[in-house]
Amino acid sequence: MTFREKVILGLVGVAAVGAGLHYAFESFAKPDNLTKRKRIDHTALMTTVQVSLQKGELTDREERVLAAATAQWIRNPLREQPLVPANTKSAPQSPLPKYIGYIDTGLKVIAIIDGNDYRPGEPLLGGEFQLLSIYPDHIELLRRGASDPVDVPLEKPQITQQPQ
Numbered sequence: 001m002t003f004r005e006k007v008i009l010g011l012v013g014v015a016a017v018g019a020g021l022h023y024a025f026e027s028f029a030k031p032d033n034l035t036k037r038k039r040i041d042h043t044a045l046m047t048t049v050q051v052s053l054q055k056g057e058l059t060d061r062e063e064r065v066l067a068a069a070t071a072q073w074i075r076n077p078l079r080e081q082p083l084v085p086a087n088t089k090s091a092p093q094s095p096l097p098k099y100i101g102y103i104d105t106g107l108k109v110i111a112i113i114d115g116n117d118y119r120p121g122e123p124l125l126g127g128e129f130q131l132l133s134i135y136p137d138h139i140e141l142l143r144r145g146a147s148d149p150v151d152v153p154l155e156k157p158q159i160t161q162q163p164q
Helices: 001-030 031-035 043-055 060-069
Strands: 099-104 107-115 116-118 127-136 138-143 152-155
Touching: 031 099, 107 127
Parallel strands: none
Antiparallel strands: 099 107, 107 116, 127 138, 138 152
């Protein structure tokens, strides 16, 4: 062990012994002060609060908190995109693609949408939608710039009987 390390350990030991003696003598010197504390009378404050509550007076801040508490929440409170007010007209959106069928090969699931095959995560033709999930009865698409997926149901084929 070097001389420097010995000096540091010696100083730490002296500090520990000094702190122990300080706390030991302090607790023996004044035991009365530890048990007796000055009590503050809060009755005047409690009566003024009770009187103001009985009157029903709300401060400006309390009124704003109550108004915000009764406001309707959005569907997803962690939404990243700002909500568009319902009264504003938005640009016309393109129609949803047609989910015609799916293929399950065991390793991969493939959806047939508008005559083309897609796997989860691929963008659809035109780039407005991205395929999120494939299910036998529906698919989930994510529109560009949106945070909530859109469900597209499987289209049932139209069976027409041919005359014999």
